[in-house]
Each structure stands twice: as structure tokens, then as C-alpha cells.
Amino acid sequence: MLFKTVLAIIGSHEDAADINRATDLAGQLGAHLSLLVVDIAAPPTVGDYPVGTAWLDQRVEDLKTLHAVADLARTHCETAEIPFDIDRFYTERSFLADTIFQRALYADLVVVGPKLRAQSALINAVVDGAVFDAGRPLLLLPAGQAPVKVKTVLLAWNSRAEAGRAAREAIEILTQAESVHVTLIDPDASYTVNGGEPGADVAAFLARHGVTVVVDQLPSGGRPVEDVLKSHAGEIGADLIVMGAYGHSRLRERVFGGVTQALLEEAPVPVLIAR
Known part of the structure; x- marks a missing residue:
């Protein structure tokens, strides 16, 4: 490993x-x-x-x-x-x-x-x-027993460096998982944001490593993004959430707003964060 x-x-x-x-x-x-x-x-x-x-x-x-x-x-x-x-x-x-x-x-x-x-x-x-x-x-790690084998992963994606670092740190886990859901909340198809087909570039990158990828583009509907991620993790039966954390170190600009801090405090499944 x-x-x-x-x-x-x-x-x-x-x-x-x-x-x-x-x-x-x-x-x-x-x-x-x-x-x-x-x-x-x-x-x-x-x-x-x-x-x-x-x-x-x-x-x-x-x-x-x-x-x-x-x-x-x-x-x-x-x-x-x-x-x-x-x-x-x-x-x-x-x-x-x-x-x-x-x-x-x-x-x-x-x-x-x-x-x-x-x-x-x-x-x-x-x-x-x-x-x-x-x-x-x-x-x-959350309360309760961590899964022996990670089968389903939710990769929170926003096309930023921190998310890319998290994906690379977890690449062996993603490769061994049965499915990886690249999840974008309120994606922006602008060239400088998420690209013409949000999630397609990272999906292709992961597929070259042998990862089985599903791209999920989700609307927030006005809900906090951390709530959308938690809900979606439950819907797909995720064993692990992988995400980038914080844009600027000392100012702690948070990925997806306050989602990093919210998942630091509480999450239904294990969360792997990287910066």
C-alpha cells in the first residue's frame, strides 16, 4: 500500500x-x-x-x-x-x-x-x-467502525490545486475502489473554472490510472455544500470522502465555502483531506 x-x-x-x-x-x-x-x-x-x-x-x-x-x-x-x-x-x-x-x-x-x-x-x-x-x-475518522475495504469513494471536485493534490494523494485508494464519484456542486462550465464539460478532465486523468469513474454534477438548491456532499455520500453508499482543503494557508480560504471546517467537525464516513 x-x-x-x-x-x-x-x-x-x-x-x-x-x-x-x-x-x-x-x-x-x-x-x-x-x-x-x-x-x-x-x-x-x-x-x-x-x-x-x-x-x-x-x-x-x-x-x-x-x-x-x-x-x-x-x-x-x-x-x-x-x-x-x-x-x-x-x-x-x-x-x-x-x-x-x-x-x-x-x-x-x-x-x-x-x-x-x-x-x-x-x-x-x-x-x-x-x-x-x-x-x-x-x-x-468518524465514530463507528471504519470499513475494512473502501469500495465507493466520493471525490469532491472544484478544479482547484487542493482538490488535485487530494486526488493524487489518494490515487492508490481510488484505483482499488470499485467506483469513484467525482462530485461537482453547482459546476461552472467556463473555461477558467470547471471547463466546457465539468469533471471530464479529472475523469480522464483518473481513468488512465485504471480508476472506475462516475461524474456527478449536483445542484446545491441553496443548501450548504457540506450538506449536499454528506447527503450524496449517503445516497451512493460512499465509504470515503476525498477532498482538498483550504486555498490560502493562514487566511484559511475554505474549499466550497465552509465545507472543510464542517467536515472537520463531523462527517458520516471517513474523510481524507489534503492541501
Whole structure:
């Protein structure tokens, strides 16, 4: 498989289910699993006793929790009998993205589960470090069991560089899928936008790789694009959504408006994003 090293970012308040999702995925891919257990340290308080003591006590408790989650993850990996390594980081928010960047450089795929996705500070650090800085694809796992085999893929397409990068990062998955639905929302047939036949160019590109392609041109009907994508994923029985993310890194211009942020927070199936 294309993904030989999977980096799973685990929050210090993760449950066993999220750890299991990471180990199951690594096992299915036959990949080495690097686990990074992280937490953001609370800033020091300004004041005298007992406030300062309470802050120190909180750090001690946070570190205990962090180590406990790392120990739990180690046990799961040993039980799964997969190759793995584990690191722990308890640091300020401003340093976390750089830590993730340094680790993501040596991974083919970065993975997060629903517990971490629900923590905005942590998921934003992952996006900054892994997607923007390291340029690695990010797989967002939903609650529930990820499919053992990806049969149907929804490729969200808007003829931008980010969508092209996502398609290339996922090309082996797309090749092995039974069908890939190139999905355009409110396509524009202008030459400088989606072309005279929206979706035809990317369909031809994918077909040369042996991908079985279906082009779906969908009207939004005034609905948010993320809702259209989620609905269409359900209609076609998609096992995976592949999409580009953000046009400009620090301004975070979002593909299809707010769809990236919406799918970061919640999606019915796994989502692979790249920039």
C-alpha cells in the first residue's frame, strides 16, 4: 500500500475506541503506527497562593492522564501485534503545531479520531502542523467502525490545486475502489473554472490510472455544500470522502465555502483531506 507509516494524533482524554481505530487502520494497511499522545498545557495563572499551587496541581494531574493514555495505547498496539512507536507531548498551544509538523514529516498519512476532532484547539494544531506545514494528507475518522475495504469513494471536485493534490494523494485508494464519484456542486462550465464539460478532465486523468469513474454534477438548491456532499455520500453508499482543503494557508480560504471546517467537525464516513 501507499501508506507505510501512519501517524495517529491522540488526545490525552481519548477513549479506547479511538486508539482501536488507529490500530485497526494500521493493521489493515500493513503500516507502521506512530502514536503521538498530546495535551495542551493550561497557561500559568497570575496571582499568589493558592492560585499558583492549583495550577501546578493541574499540570501534575494532566501529566498523569497523558501517561495513562500512552500506556493504554501501548497495550492496544502490543495486543494488535503491529509495529509501533509512541511519544507523549504536554506543551503550550503555540508549540504543538510545530511538534506535529516535525513528526508528520516522517509519515505518509496523519489520522485523528472523533474525540480529538471535538477539541478545536487540538484539531487546529493538527491541521496547521500536518496539512499546512508538512503537507501531509489527513484522514478524519468518524465514530463507528471504519470499513475494512473502501469500495465507493466520493471525490469532491472544484478544479482547484487542493482538490488535485487530494486526488493524487489518494490515487492508490481510488484505483482499488470499485467506483469513484467525482462530485461537482453547482459546476461552472467556463473555461477558467470547471471547463466546457465539468469533471471530464479529472475523469480522464483518473481513468488512465485504471480508476472506475462516475461524474456527478449536483445542484446545491441553496443548501450548504457540506450538506449536499454528506447527503450524496449517503445516497451512493460512499465509504470515503476525498477532498482538498483550504486555498490560502493562514487566511484559511475554505474549499466550497465552509465545507472543510464542517467536515472537520463531523462527517458520516471517513474523510481524507489534503492541501
